[in-house]
Amino acid sequence: MRSKSLYIFVFFLLLTGMSSFGQSAKQKALEAKRLKFQQELKQLNALLYSDQKKEKDVLTMVEDLNTKISIRRNLIRVTNDQANLLTREINANQNEISSLRDQLAVLKKEYSEMVIKSYKSKSEQSRVMFLLSSDNFKQAYKRLQYIKQYADYQKDQAELIKVKTQKLQELNTELVRRRNDKEQLVAENRLAKKEMEKELASQEKLMASIRQNMSTYVSKIKRKQQEIDEIDREINRLIREAIAASNKKAGKSPASKGFALTPEAKIIAKNFVSNKGKLPWPVEKGIVKVRYGTQRSPIDPTLEIKSNGVRIATERNAQVRAVFEGEVLAVMGKKYTNPTVLIQHGNYVTAYKNLAKVYVKKGDKISRKQTIGEVFTNRQGQSILFFSIHKEDQSTVNPASWIYRM
Numbered sequence: 001m002r003s004k005s006l007y008i009f010v011f012f013l014l015l016t017g018m019s020s021f022g023q024s025a026k027q028k029a030l031e032a033k034r035l036k037f038q039q040e041l042k043q044l045n046a047l048l049y050s051d052q053k054k055e056k057d058v059l060t061m062v063e064d065l066n067t068k069i070s071i072r073r074n075l076i077r078v079t080n081d082q083a084n085l086l087t088r089e090i091n092a093n094q095n096e097i098s099s100l101r102d103q104l105a106v107l108k109k110e111y112s113e114m115v116i117k118s119y120k121s122k123s124e125q126s127r128v129m130f131l132l133s134s135d136n137f138k139q140a141y142k143r144l145q146y147i148k149q150y151a152d153y154q155k156d157q158a159e160l161i162k163v164k165t166q167k168l169q170e171l172n173t174e175l176v177r178r179r180n181d182k183e184q185l186v187a188e189n190r191l192a193k194k195e196m197e198k199e200l201a202s203q204e205k206l207m208a209s210i211r212q213n214m215s216t217y218v219s220k221i222k223r224k225q226q227e228i229d230e231i232d233r234e235i236n237r238l239i240r241e242a243i244a245a246s247n248k249k250a251g252k253s254p255a256s257k258g259f260a261l262t263p264e265a266k267i268i269a270k271n272f273v274s275n276k277g278k279l280p281w282p283v284e285k286g287i288v289k290v291r292y293g294t295q296r297s298p299i300d301p302t303l304e305i306k307s308n309g310v311r312i313a314t315e316r317n318a319q320v321r322a323v324f325e326g327e328v329l330a331v332m333g334k335k336y337t338n339p340t341v342l343i344q345h346g347n348y349v350t351a352y353k354n355l356a357k358v359y360v361k362k363g364d365k366i367s368r369k370q371t372i373g374e375v376f377t378n379r380q381g382q383s384i385l386f387f388s389i390h391k392e393d394q395s396t397v398n399p400a401s402w403i404y405r406m
Helices: 004-048 058-120 124-132 137-211 214-249 263-274
Strands: 287-290 293-296 304-307 310-314 319-321 326-332 340-345 348-353 355-358 371-375 383-391
Touching: 004 058, 004 287, 004 310, 058 137, 058 214, 058 287, 137 214, 214 304, 214 326, 214 340, 214 348, 214 383, 263 326, 263 340, 263 348, 340 355, 340 371, 371 383
Parallel strands: none
Antiparallel strands: 287 310, 293 304, 310 383, 319 371, 326 340, 340 348, 348 383, 355 371
């Protein structure tokens, strides 16, 4: 069976290679997450902690620290996962190295015995006598085949030793690299934990000052939530009015549910849905401070904060851009609140709240990434964009499922 053992070993290498590829894919995915969290921390520091001269109120400071600690925890968790996976890979590598060493020892011993045996019977005369002593032609042919197969087997054994030796060298090199990677990750995690300890201490210090006058801060949180709810109710009212107007224009009952879409609007609606998860961010640089959904207040866990969208911290004078093509449904501007722009994308409406400047008006056709305004920056130097996605049935969806890598 020429080359059978070599083929078996090559198949074995392919299997272990596929296993290593699977582990490598996991490491790549974890590394991508780790780099993402590192970038988020870098952005957070640049956006929220760059101007130390600005005096922040305690609630804002707690929110910022809470965001920072949350990202730091995610970073530590992912780094731990990477280190643990490396440990498993290192152990598997060491087992494979031990197995290969044992196989090489057996192969070299067999090969050595073969070489000695071949040397003793290597003369051409011995081979000729071996063939001539055959009883018949058939036996002579079989003996000739045996000589050839033996020579081929000897070559295969030599090649097998060469392949396994090379594989062993590669595994040893990879083992050293993975051990170094693990040591680096452990060192990074040690530093990250120290930073988080400092942040937790700062948070506790702030919370101690808040607890001295908790009722005042709770009232402030509730008042802020009421303002947000009022804006959301106004958005829903405007969407209802727009639906009624579109149906009236199309000759349908104003009470009909859903927008009466033109052929062009239907194409936009289809394209908007097909781009789910690939939409650009509404600002070029930003970090999500408050995520979508109902969550507990970091000040008082008994309080619920309802967020129909996301709150994105961005840079001063950041330009706000449309996440997809569409038409300006409305520009909201109420007393004591900053403007909000609503853009219709077929059956969906995106809302861009807390603007300082607005560059568009109702009825304008908007293209993807077109600048529609500028985010408002408060006295504390913070620029926060409130972004949400609304459906025609007055419900909202999680922007993180629609915006690329949010």
